[in-house]
Amino acid sequence: MLKHKLLGCQKSLPLLLTISLSTLPVLPSLAQTTSVPPPSSAPLELELLTKPRGAVITANTINPQGLTTPSLWWAKENSQNKLLDNWIAYPVSEKEPARVDLIVNQQYWGLLEYLERYAFVNLLGSVARKNSYNVRVFNYQQELLATYTCNFNTSPALCNIRMNIQNRLKLPRSS
DSSP states (O other): OHHHHHHHHHHHHHHHHHHHHHHSOOOOOHHHHSOOOOOOOOOOOGGGGTSOOTTOEETTOOOTTSOOSSOOHHHHHHSGGGOEEEEEEEOOOSSSOOEEEEEEOHHHHHHSOHHHHHHHHHHHHHHHHTTTOEEEEEOTTOOEEEEEEEETTSSSOEEEEEEOGGGTOOOOOOO
16 A cells, blocks of 8 residues: 555656646746847957057057056967967947957967867956956957957856857867
8 A cells, every 4th residue: 555655656746846847937047137248240450450540459559657458468478379469459439348359370279179269268358357358369361269258237247258160170180
């Protein structure tokens, strides 16, 4: 008799769980209420590397009063194998938040595994985020390789990394 009661309970437990779960209220998740904006769709302006204008800052910009924001020089000097070649930092505008377009050396980028690329984007994105900058990563062929975009209206800032799908596919290294 005890065995029969246990079997009956085992059969009704999934039904009770289904009824209980279906009657719970559905609360909106944080991701639904505070989303990360999409990365900027503005084109990469490589000519600004040699002829910066306005408040645009590059790796070659020098500020005589002190460090220029965002301060990526340390990251550039310490990036593995000189991966980070240059950058263009755009100030906040009426249309978009501030952003930094990183230009990487394609030869070194191509040698990195997916997780190494992700770590690089995360490191530099974290540095830029401290100064409320979003990040896009390009090569000199102006291909968008990755983005690090944040919603700075939340505390702490809610951020998202996107990697180009082609960056996930990599042929094994030949010996």
